Amino acid sequence: MAVERYNHREAEPKWQAHWAQAKSFEAKEDASRPKYYVLEMFPYPSGRIHMGHVRNYTMGDVIARFRRACGYNVLHPMGWDAFGMPAENAAIERGVHPKGWTYDNIKTMKGQLKSMGLSLDWSREFATCDPSYYQHEQAMFVDFMKAGLVERRVSQVNWDPVDQTVLANEQVIDGKGWRSGAPVEKRELAQWFLKITDYAQELLEALDTLKDWPEKVRLMQKNWIGRSEGLRFTFDLVDGAGKPVEGGLTVYTTRHDTLFGASFCAVSVDHPLSKKLSESDKGLDAFRKEVAALGTSEENIERAEKKGYPLGLYALHPFDKTRKLPVYAANFVLMGYGEGAIFGCPAHDQRDWDFATKYQLPIIPVVGPKDGAAVDVSKGPYLEKDGEEAKLINSEFLNGMSVEAAKSEMAMRMEATSGAKRVVNFRLRDWGVSRQRYWGCPIPVVHCKTCGIVPVPKEQLPVTLPEDAKFDKPGNPLLHHPTWRHTHCPNCNQPAERETDTFDTFIDSSWYYARFTSPQDANPVNAVAGKYWLPVDQYIGGVEHAILHLLYSRFYARAMLKVGQPNVAEPFASLFTQGMVTHATYRTEKGEWVLPSEALQKDGHWVHATTGENLEVGSIEKMSKSKKNVVDPDTIIAAYGADTARWFMLSDTPPERDLEWTEAGAEASWRFTQRVWRLVNDVAVLPKAAADMGADGLALRRASHQNAAAITENLNGLNFNVAISNLYKLTNALSAGLGDAQKSASIQGALREAAEFLTLLMAPMMPHLAEECWHVLGHATPVVDTAWPKALPDLVAVDEVTIAIQVNGKRRDEMTVAKGLDQKAAEAQALARENVQRAMEGKPPRKVIVVPDRIVNIVC
């Protein structure tokens, strides 16, 4: 019987309105039910949502709806990471105010998200640029200051000359600003820092407890924290005349076992020794400038050869004071790591080898293979490989020892005699949070001539941004504002100046998940709500945040705990990083990029839809505006509906991999929605019958229950693509069963059950269609208020299995036997089979392996 097509244009807005009106997704603390907090990384309100958002939020929504149906009390909130430079750039380029621009974008994007039918609790929505949000950030910062977690110090910073602001190390990518792409310069500035390094060890150790994080992300954080164990000690230092230099030269090394191979020392050009000597040494001064000019770009570093400038000083070898090691200022030694000074062991370090070769310094091998084979260091250093056992040579009391043993022997001797100290070093730097921008959270501090730096008292918070800022010249509009920064000292009430730096926006996103538990609370986090909801049970976002956002959040949670705020040390119990959305690229013969919506396939090749030009199909890449390979979610939702878009996002490709958006795939998803609609309508008109255990309905009932069990497991494991393939199987089974619909009441009952199962099982992915189907099947209660179907164990279990029979490991036959058939019987039955006998070629079986219900393998 013909039914009308499923009309998403009517159904989707209707159900979205129903859910909103019924407040279906508003969460309340409820101690009687297990809680589940699902969170997707909140978006930056850039203007419009893109397909990456659609994929991210669809995944989160499937989890939220699934958990909800399974009886969890689900929290699934949404908000806006709303501070940041694009808003300010819009202000500079188009003369709009960042605030208006941001809130307009939020309005647009919220409408788009709503059209996706997400099960979000919109009552908890906030934007990080709301003063009601950032006032708590300011209050916490004041607490952090009191707790010693904040430092203000003059430091060499990464300065982005285009954005005119400071960047954290994490925001410098290949020596360029992460947003502007401009080569980063070094500058000295007074900056605010959060002392993330205080937590380096803890952040590292706790990574092992994050069992439900991708191994890859944990490893990236581990490398970023970069712990190394080494020895710090001081060389006696003499000048060219042999006169001792006070203070000596303190170095840090992880290879103290190679000390007997030392042939020079090197310090950073920014090392105090180098700085001091450059005052009287013009050549050194020039060298320092040359190194500084090289910058930090990867390209320059790659090309730069190891260069040094002799300081005219000599370090005395601790075990042989007659050995004088020349000291250089060198371009490959970094002031920011260890002591900014090293000893060079050219035989066992590539950089030291390059340097020694250039300046014709001795290369003394002190480590060699265990078998005693000669070490050749004339063409390069000898570097022992991982796990390779090596032994010390040419090293007096260390000779014959392994590297590890030599390290510990050397450390012991040096600690006893030379004031050396074993130290742990981290690559991780403190988090510089000052930004010289307008559109960020003001740092709540006042500079007073008498009292110095004074935190703004909490009762005077929030320090809000002036609305009348001007964006007509580069630099910080807060600094240029005629009145804003002029205030009075909270301490002495004398005229004073406000801090004009604002926070790095990564601070805003470091605790928003906690604010969602109690977004209207007078405190940053309500103690009861925080305790109930935290941690986030499932966090979903792009892998591009593996270091920055996720490491800052882990630190910030600990900082909050330290100042008594409700939180948990590890805010994200389980993390999932989804892949990107990609699309083929198209360009004209002139090389202009063409939108997919303008590309048409015609007679086996691609042409421009309006101009008819021939198009070249390029590689499949991440959707980006620059290559125009973008598909607009609004267009797709209008044409096919949100359910189709959601379904396609989850089909086929595993969620962690990149997904290629294809028009054919979207069409196929759309056809599937229509197919389900037809099948459900066909079942709905059948006489209602109970799904009993009648023999002729049994096969379909089994399919329903087996698929229900499988899909439940798939969704628990976030294997959305497999869940969908199982939904196809269930649909195929239902479709096949419809042919026999008139045969018996038992079949009709089984068909109804299958249709109901299908409806409920697909609901997390296609919530609107599911509601329509559920209604057609005669239910007054909507799907959102209906429990997840329970698979009956009796129907999930099979009573017959088809098992393979192998002869000498090759599959030769198969047989269908009762489930649980014992090994002897299986062996006997297998041996009796004609195909098996033929394959055995008359040889007697030497051994028979029987894995019950799986396989029989005959070895002969």
Add this chain to the structure above:
RNA sequence: GCCCUUGUGGCGGAAUGGUAGACGCGGCAGACUCAAAAUCUGCUUUCUGCAAGGAAGUGGGGGUUCGAGUCCCUCCAAGGGCACCA
């Protein structure tokens, strides 16, 4: 340079060490139709064979095992992270 991940049909991909290619896309054939679309049914790893069947097969090579896409070693390719970090 170091570290990590991934390599399975024409394509996306499935597969607790136990029948490789489920499911979907695409393709082919058929049904319905005056015709087309939509829909439905079948076939679709490769080679060989009329067929029953046989052979090969999960990036290459080797190993462990009764049995390897899965575990180990090694090489190759693609992607990602870190990078003068002493």
